[in-house]
Amino acid sequence: MTAPREPDGRVGPAPDLTPFRPRWAPVVGVVLSILVLAGVVLLFVFVQPNAATRLGIGDYLLVVVVAGLLLGILWRQSSxxxxxxxxxxxxxxxxxxxxxxxxxxxxxxxxxxxxxxxxxxxxxxxxxxxxxxxxxxxxxxxxxxxxxxxxxxxxxxxxx
Known part of the structure; x- marks a missing residue:
């Protein structure tokens, strides 16, 4: 007697097709994303314009763009x-x-x-x-x- 064939024609039981995902990468990604967002908020709240720090709209946009790039990389690594x-x-x-x-x-x-x-x-x-x-x-x-x-x-x- 031979082993039963699966619907795909293979002999024997089909292996588990559950997707592979890392355990720790998503956790680290979420923690680092929270830190990046908190850092941006803290920067915008606590860096007050004065004689030494004159931040213009371009500076704020640059911070947002860099933070967005970091969040994108962290999301991709987490997924x-x-x-x-x-x-x-x-x-x-x-x-x-x-x-x-x-x-x-x-x-x-x-x-x-x-x-x-x-x-x-x-x-x-x-x-x-x-x-x-x-x-x-x-x-x-x-x-x-x-x-x-x-x-x-x-x-x-x-x-x-």
Whole structure:
């Protein structure tokens, strides 16, 4: 008797397709965002114009623009993720989102000396998966193992 086939044609039970997200990056992002906003408010409230500090509208706009850029970076860092589907993996990192088919992923590498998991791709490139961060400890090791299981399950050609 053979193992049952899944709806996608694979043998055996389908692995967990829950998205990968870091535990601490969103917490740090929220705390730092609050500090940036508080700093801007404190600057606007407590820096009073005098002979030494003459702030014009351009100065205030510059502060708002810099604070906005910082908040954007913190938001992006807080929202890193890797979303698996039966067709592939969408990796959202700080600088962009990359969509991969499972067959493009050769292996998953992760160890305590790495900041985050890394994918080895069929074209020889590597892609960081910032959603699996070593700062998350054992949780990250389990996530890397689950991602490797997904690559193993979906990345190979279907049996005829």
């Amino acid at each position: 890193v993720s890797a979303t698996p589907t039966p067709r592939g993996l969408a990796v959202r990192n700080l600088m962009g989102t990359t969509r991969l088919e499972w067959a493009q992923i050769v292996s998953v590498r992760f160890s305590p000396d790495r900041a985050w998991a890394q994918l080895d791709l069929a074209d020889g490139d590597q892609l960081a998966v910032m959603a699996i961060q070593s700062a998350d400890g054992e949780r990250a090791r389990h996530a890397a193992a689950r991602l490797a299981a997904l690559v193993q399950h979906y990345g190979t050609a279907l049996d005829a």
